[in-house]
Amino acid sequence: MSDSVYLRPIGIAPGPQSEHGNAVRLAGGMVYASRFAVILRRGGQIVERWLASPGTIDDVFAKLPEEVGAEAEAQWSNLRMAHPALSLGARTIQLDQPQIMGILNVTPDSFSDGGAFLDDPEAGRAHAAAMLEAGAAIIDIGGESTRPGAKATWEGEENERVLPAIAYCSSMGAAISIDTRRAGVMEAALDAGAALVNDVSGLRFDPRSIELVADRGCPVVIMHAPGKGEDLHADGAYGNVIFDVFDALKERRDAAIAAGIERSRIILDPGIGFGKSVRDNLSLINALPMFHALGQPLLLGASRKRMIGALSKEAAVEDRLGGSIALAIAGMNAGVQLLRVHDVAETVQARNVWRGLRDAALTDFADLPE
Structure with missing residues (x-):
């Protein structure tokens, strides 16, 4: 059964200061996120769900199966991507x-x-x-x-x-x-x-x-x-x-x-x-x-x-x-x-x-x- 991974922001912050800088700007906009659920699915079923902050996300990624590691990194980069006009x-x-x-x-x-x-x-x-x-x-x-x-x-x-x-x-x-x-x-x-x-x-x-x-x-x-x-x-x-x-x-x-x-x-x-x-x-x-x-x-x-x-x-x-x-x-x-x-x-x-x-x-x- 194949694995898939999803990164879901679950802690929306009014700004980075409220989290002492431990927050990311979502998609280059006016919304910040400080907590994330890293969800691993296998055969369509959730098998693991970790909570992470920007400071601990790498530790959570280290627990993922190797086959979804690159996808997790790509999604993490995408969440912080500022889009051109x-x-x-x-x-x-x-x-x-x-x-x-x-x-x-x-x-x-x-x-x-x-x-x-x-x-x-x-x-x-x-x-x-x-x-x-x-x-x-x-x-x-x-x-x-x-x-x-x-x-x-x-x-x-x-x-x-x-x-x-x-x-x-x-x-x-x-x-x-x-x-x-x-x-x-x-x-x-x-x-x-x-x-x-x-x-x-x-x-x-x-x-x-x-x-x-x-x-x-x-x-x-x-x-x-x-x-x-x-x-x-x-x-x-x-x-x-x-x-x-x-x-x-x-x-x-x-x-x-x-x-x-x-x-x-x-x-x-x-x-x-x-x-x-x-x-x-x-x-x-x-x-x-x-x-x-x-x-x-x-x-x-x-x-x-x-x-x-x-x-x-x-x-x-x-x-x-x-x-x-x-x-x-x-x-x-x-x-x-x-x-x-x-x-x-x-x-x-x-x-x-x-x-x-x-x-x-x-x-x-x-x-x-x-």
């Missing part, structure tokens, strides 16, 4: 703090705002402008609903939906992401002014997509979804959702690199709500800091999703702002770099207050004796 056309997006990605759906049937901006370009233009003015770093444009039970969209129809939206967002100088799983739509969108591909299938749905992204040299978001065909929500059975999603994202990361996609251009998304139960989603959000061990920037897309309604007396989609902000803050506390949201102004305000608290925390312990 994203270059999206003329825009540069720094990843040393949480950035907000605003959602623009040009679909008739998306779960939240389907139909609102599809047949009314002026409404879509106004919404995009409002998101940019509120502080969105990226506008994510999608022309196909991926909610459970949604019908597949023909590629030509998807292009007809997204290309006008890309045109008016591009005219505003926006950094644009195209939310699609079809290579033809990716190609047309990139030609029209999009600079980032956001593929909810993890570059699995369309066999041409991984080669296209490699050839175009654009950044890409690789999301986890269990379904391999039209229904991305299918086959959502997990032995342990945290480790299973971690392993699946690692496999897709490696496949993308092998296909020629530069590692610095890969962003990973655990796929909240895609083929996952409420419990699965909550477990993944609690475990988000561990995903920095994959060595890529992280995106969290939990805005207005069904789990919020399930925890809030089945609150309607339009009444899920509070839960969306709570999940966004959970992502910030985990060091997530990109937050994909519907409610941009409110999330930016929450981010700014959170950032102020983090900045203040760096001097809270300045008078401690050395």
Whole structure:
């Protein structure tokens, strides 16, 4: 039976001073970690779990089987890796703090705002402008609903939906992401002014997509979804959702690199709500800091999703702002770099207050004796 190892930060500190310097900066962001669980699995079962600090991590690594030693060292390095800024056309997006990605759906049937901006370009233009003015770093444009039970969209129809939206967002100088799983739509969108591909299938749905992204040299978001065909929500059975999603994202990361996609251009998304139960989603959000061990920037897309309604007396989609902000803050506390949201102004305000608290925390312990 093969062994596998995972490094999970479990002690989040307000700053290194509070731990007398015995803390590391997660992924070059504004979150610090002082304690870590080093987890050894064999045949899919946890066989050992050690607790470590930055000062004792080498001692714990010495106890690991030789076959996972290099992987443990790589994950430890990844947790401390500062990621370069994203270059999206003329825009540069720094990843040393949480950035907000605003959602623009040009679909008739998306779960939240389907139909609102599809047949009314002026409404879509106004919404995009409002998101940019509120502080969105990226506008994510999608022309196909991926909610459970949604019908597949023909590629030509998807292009007809997204290309006008890309045109008016591009005219505003926006950094644009195209939310699609079809290579033809990716190609047309990139030609029209999009600079980032956001593929909810993890570059699995369309066999041409991984080669296209490699050839175009654009950044890409690789999301986890269990379904391999039209229904991305299918086959959502997990032995342990945290480790299973971690392993699946690692496999897709490696496949993308092998296909020629530069590692610095890969962003990973655990796929909240895609083929996952409420419990699965909550477990993944609690475990988000561990995903920095994959060595890529992280995106969290939990805005207005069904789990919020399930925890809030089945609150309607339009009444899920509070839960969306709570999940966004959970992502910030985990060091997530990109937050994909519907409610941009409110999330930016929450981010700014959170950032102020983090900045203040760096001097809270300045008078401690050395």
